[in-house]
Amino acid sequence: MRVALVNLISTPAAVLPRLGLDLSIGLSSEDPVVGRHPSEPYDVYLSVYAPDGAFAGRLELGRIAPHRRELFGVSALVRPFRFDDNHLVVVQRVPASLADRYGAIDTPVDLPAGTDYLMFRAYVQYGYTGGGDAHGGVIYEIPERFNEPVPGKLPPAVLTFTTKIVISVNVDTHVVLLNCSTNPGHRTTADYAFAIYTGVGVPVAAGRCAVPPFGLRVLDLRDVIPDGAVVKARDVHDGLSHFCLYGICEDATVAIIVLNLAPALGGLSVEHTHPTQAYLMAETSEAQQRIKRNAITAWRRVIASVAAQ
Amino acid sequence: MSSMLSVLRRAAPRPVKTALKSLMLGTSWYRGLPPLVGRGTVQDLYYWVSDGVTETNVLLNNFYSVFFPALETATKGSLTVNDPRGRRVAATTVAVGHLECIKLTLSQVLRDSVGPQGGTPQFGSLLISLTIPPAVLDELAGVEGAFYFWHRFYIEYVTARSQPAFVHCVDKALILRHGHHRPLRWYPRPRRRDWAPEMPLNIEEYRRLYVILMNRTSRASTVALVVEDSGGLSREASATIPPNGVHRFELNRSVLKGLSPRALRMRVSGLPTTWARPVLFKEFENGAISVMHC
Numbered sequence: 001m002r003v004a005l006v007n008l009i010s011t012p013a014a015v016l017p018r019l020g021l022d023l024s025i026g027l028s029s030e031d032p033v034v035g036r037h038p039s040e041p042y043d044v045y046l047s048v049y050a051p052d053g054a055f056a057g058r059l060e061l062g063r064i065a066p067h068r069r070e071l072f073g074v075s076a077l078v079r080p081f082r083f084d085d086n087h088l089v090v091v092q093r094v095p096a097s098l099a100d101r102y103g104a105i106d107t108p109v110d111l112p113a114g115t116d117y118l119m120f121r122a123y124v125q126y127g128y129t130g131g132g133d134a135h136g137g138v139i140y141e142i143p144e145r146f147n148e149p150v151p152g153k154l155p156p157a158v159l160t161f162t163t164k165i166v167i168s169v170n171v172d173t174h175v176v177l178l179n180c181s182t183n184p185g186h187r188t189t190a191d192y193a194f195a196i197y198t199g200v201g202v203p204v205a206a207g208r209c210a211v212p213p214f215g216l217r218v219l220d221l222r223d224v225i226p227d228g229a230v231v232k233a234r235d236v237h238d239g240l241s242h243f244c245l246y247g248i249c250e251d252a253t254v255a256i257i258v259l260n261l262a263p264a265l266g267g268l269s270v271e272h273t274h275p276t277q278a279y280l281m282a283e284t285s286e287a288q289q290r291i292k293r294n295a296i297t298a299w300r301r302v303i304a305s306v307a308a309q
Numbered sequence: 310m311s312s313m314l315s316v317l318r319r320a321a322p323r324p325v326k327t328a329l330k331s332l333m334l335g336t337s338w339y340r341g342l343p344p345l346v347g348r349g350t351v352q353d354l355y356y357w358v359s360d361g362v363t364e365t366n367v368l369l370n371n372f373y374s375v376f377f378p379a380l381e382t383a384t385k386g387s388l389t390v391n392d393p394r395g396r397r398v399a400a401t402t403v404a405v406g407h408l409e410c411i412k413l414t415l416s417q418v419l420r421d422s423v424g425p426q427g428g429t430p431q432f433g434s435l436l437i438s439l440t441i442p443p444a445v446l447d448e449l450a451g452v453e454g455a456f457y458f459w460h461r462f463y464i465e466y467v468t469a470r471s472q473p474a475f476v477h478c479v480d481k482a483l484i485l486r487h488g489h490h491r492p493l494r495w496y497p498r499p500r501r502r503d504w505a506p507e508m509p510l511n512i513e514e515y516r517r518l519y520v521i522l523m524n525r526t527s528r529a530s531t532v533a534l535v536v537e538d539s540g541g542l543s544r545e546a547s548a549t550i551p552p553n554g555v556h557r558f559e560l561n562r563s564v565l566k567g568l569s570p571r572a573l574r575m576r577v578s579g580l581p582t583t584w585a586r587p588v589l590f591k592e593f594e595n596g597a598i599s600v601m602h603c
Contacts, residue, residue: 070509134599200406242412260473267598269472271476271477282456295376
């Protein structure tokens, strides 16, 4: 496996001052699966991108000792950059043994076949800035090659769907779209198109969003979904209106995080979405990819049709 | 064997990779199961709670519509509710139209199935199944080899003040083969895996934290949770979980008294199945909740 060590274990995350949220990231120096890698020190880096996607710098956050967990207050760490707007960071971990053996962390090196850091993920936590004792977190990672063109393969593309769209008097849902890559030369703007449906399968909204490379965009679903649709979908028992989001992007793989914010109730929930191919268990990846690509093509037409209504 | 195949598959050239994937999906010796042949679905087990403080909603989304938006994908969905011992206490079946998402609230499902009398459990496990629509089966006729849909639903938990929190599935429990009525276990026997959650734990942040584990196999399995501080002091608890059962380890300041509360790490041993990592159900002093897998 040929990979730059800085990309071996990495997680992109959104810094979201516009939503009044503080971001913290928790990391471990242990193999979560237990047994593949003995615990060892890990060097931690934080790559910081400006709101327009320009690389702003990389912070060295130090070394996590073996058998430890560390929580890094990312919003505080990036404050010196003075970004008022939402922006992307990528937290990276490099095993000290590999750093010692190979030296440079940005130059691709040949790791032995079977070197497996699968499931090494970062804990991404949000809390309300300056108040509230509740927080919400989710754990995820990206593969060591993400949004990188592979010769002979179609460009990355994504089909999204989620049932986590909830709106009420006290609850707002924000969908965060992250366009990042393990390739520093990534220059693709992700054109994300989406439609919103009610629980009874009726479309109520559609839209598009351009996400710059190494940038992010936040969809505020209260702005997207008409008030009348929210009222009509309201459950009289809990006051919640539920919707489904279906989205496509044919230029790049967009990582998606859903935030259900209820500041008046002091709570928030954070979840990612599964890649849709994970729903399809086919004997060949060709069959899996064909169904996904056909679905993306079909949704392109459906979303255009909803947008035209 | 499975990890060896996984390593080989990752390292292999593309044609070999495809062949190994086919082998992993289709052979009995890989998982000690009959081969996955034909068409079918794979379900996971989810945690539910309905205790008067926290409610659970199952959002039964017709995901077949997502993959085949131009087909008529109306189908039938079913929900089976188990108590913490894994015993079935309720079940319901609903029609799910094309692009529909049916909300099933656990307290209502329990009332409809069990009645309003006392004695109903307050938490447990649940299984969701969506039958493959006929038009989708027709569409798959041209697909060579086995093809299964892994049901990957998100479960919604809601506080009494209507603050929602979501969590997703992580593993596999049952295989439903199209044309067969009897489900098969994905994991016939417990595997006794260990897991080291990456999340740093500061118990002072929580009123209560449940570390929730489920058993997706057909045999009882004993699991243990160790919480250790940076000085090496620890607390340990264990539980035996029946098939389809749930156990909640409750962590709070009192349970972890004597440990340095702000720099804790967890470790789980005896996970019955490969990816059955815990659900962390977080309850805060202000009544808010959040949920995650770790």
